[in-house]
Amino acid sequence: MAFKKSSITLPSMTPGTQRNISVLRFGKAGARPKVYMQAAIHANEMPGTMALHHLMPLLTEANQKGLIQGEIILVPTVNPIGQAQLVGNSHAGRYNLLSYENFNRNWIDLSDAVAARVGNKLGADADTNVRTIRKAAQDSLKALKPLNELGTLRVEVQKLSCDADFVLDLHCDIYAALHLFGAKNDVATGTLTSLAADLGVEATMYNDPYPKALTFSGVNSVLWARLAEQFPQANIPQACMSVTVEMRSQHDVSDALGQSDAQNLYRWLVRQGVVGGKAAPLKKLKTAPAPMSGMDVGYSTCTGFLVFHVKPGAKVKKGQAICDVIDPANPHGAKGRTTFTSQTDGVLFSRRLDGYLSWPGQVMYRICGPQPLPHRIGATGLDD
Numbered sequence: 340m341a342f343k344k345s346s347i348t349l350p351s352m353t354p355g356t357q358r359n360i361s362v363l364r365f366g367k368a369g370a371r372p373k374v375y376m377q378a379a380i381h382a383n384e385m386p387g388t389m390a391l392h393h394l395m396p397l398l399t400e401a402n403q404k405g406l407i408q409g410e411i412i413l414v415p416t417v418n419p420i421g422q423a424q425l426v427g428n429s430h431a432g433r434y435n436l437l438s439y440e441n442f443n444r445n446w447i448d449l450s451d452a453v454a455a456r457v458g459n460k461l462g463a464d465a466d467t468n469v470r471t472i473r474k475a476a477q478d479s480l481k482a483l484k485p486l487n488e489l490g491t492l493r494v495e496v497q498k499l500s501c502d503a504d505f506v507l508d509l510h511c512d513i514y515a516a517l518h519l520f521g522a523k524n525d526v527a528t529g530t531l532t533s534l535a536a537d538l539g540v541e542a543t544m545y546n547d548p549y550p551k552a553l554t555f556s557g558v559n560s561v562l563w564a565r566l567a568e569q570f571p572q573a574n575i576p577q578a579c580m581s582v583t584v585e586m587r588s589q590h591d592v593s594d595a596l597g598q599s600d601a602q603n604l605y606r607w608l609v610r611q612g613v614v615g616g617k618a619a620p621l622k623k624l625k626t627a628p629a630p631m632s633g634m635d636v637g638y639s640t641c642t643g644f645l646v647f648h649v650k651p652g653a654k655v656k657k658g659q660a661i662c663d664v665i666d667p668a669n670p671h672g673a674k675g676r677t678t679f680t681s682q683t684d685g686v687l688f689s690r691r692l693d694g695y696l697s698w699p700g701q702v703m704y705r706i707c708g709p710q711p712l713p714h715r716i717g718a719t720g721l722d723d
């Protein structure tokens with residue numbers, strides 16, 4: 340068989356309209372490892388969709404040859420609500436226009452619901468615990484009664500992902516180098532590092548112990564970390580590696596990048612035993628994984644427009660000028676500029692575009708630094 344395609348129908352929000360999510364399945368239902376990949380939850384972020392466009396023919400061929408050992412579920416455009424938000428000839432895909440919430444927040448942390456269902460049944464056998472927790476997670480989602488379209492989207496999508504061994508949420512930034520966000524538990528086992536090396540990322544950052552914002556990748560990994568913390572007497576492994584992959588910039592959509600990203604994902608699937616075969620040797624990781632608390636987030640303090648001194652992927656030094664905000668009505672040349680400098684040595688992995696307006700509190704850039712920064716401990720940097 341080549342693949343199975345199905346569709347999730349979301350409830351109608353306005354008379355005469357209804358939206359669907361397409362789901363592609365490769366391999367054997369219920370087989371392990373199970374991989375779930377989605378793209379474009381921020382609906383105007385298409386590099387991940389492009390990578391899946393090139394990955395699907397590879398998986399179709401592998402499936403026809405009987406090479407897929409596990410189960411792979413792909414959702415190339417997971418957010419039809421955001422896809423439809425065409426406003427004044429622009430595509431507004433990041434925030435839900437109904438509620439102004441970021442589409443990658445307010446996902447469902449199932450840990451309390453699962454704990455209430457099975458906490459007292461968890462014991463010393465890890466495999467049994469994993470099966471019990473996965474079933475309870477599905478049952479908890481089935482018990483929810485979402486009120487509207489976006490609530491239904493979240494529940495239905497988490498039903499696809501909550502029992503996966505690996506979850507990849509494919510995003511991009513405005514202007515960025517390839518980077519990813521994962522969990523510290525997966526750095527310790529080497530699984531996050533292996534994905535980072537196969538993808539060739541410029542920066543790898545991890546939450547410790549888990550993220551505050553309820554991002555999609557966050558809730559999928561947090562389930563295990565929180566249950567392990569809540570039931571220390573039970574043997575609860577980190578049974579899902581869930582990762583946000585930021586696939587460069589919004590405009591980084593090309594066949595060349597899509598093909599190489601698809602090949603990198605495919606090689607990683609082989610390495611994890613999801614697809615049969617022998618994986619090519621692992622590439623060397625470009626930068627060591629770093630804690631989220633080492634991430635220097637450049638916040639603007641003034642109004643004006645931005646001009647940058649460095650591009651994404653640049654290695655920077657503490658004290659180095661990263662960008663200026665220019666006051667357009669200040670006649671004194673250089674004195675009309677406010678310069679922002681890096682607070683760490685590291686890799687500048689994302690920034691806004693030159694010429695963007697700047698406003699107080701705006702995130703202008705992010706830098707991955709190796710050591711926790713005192714002012715960043717406890718902060719997320721996920722400010723928008």
Ligand SMILES: [Zn+2]
Pocket residue numbers: 380381384443510511
């Ligand atoms: Zn995004």
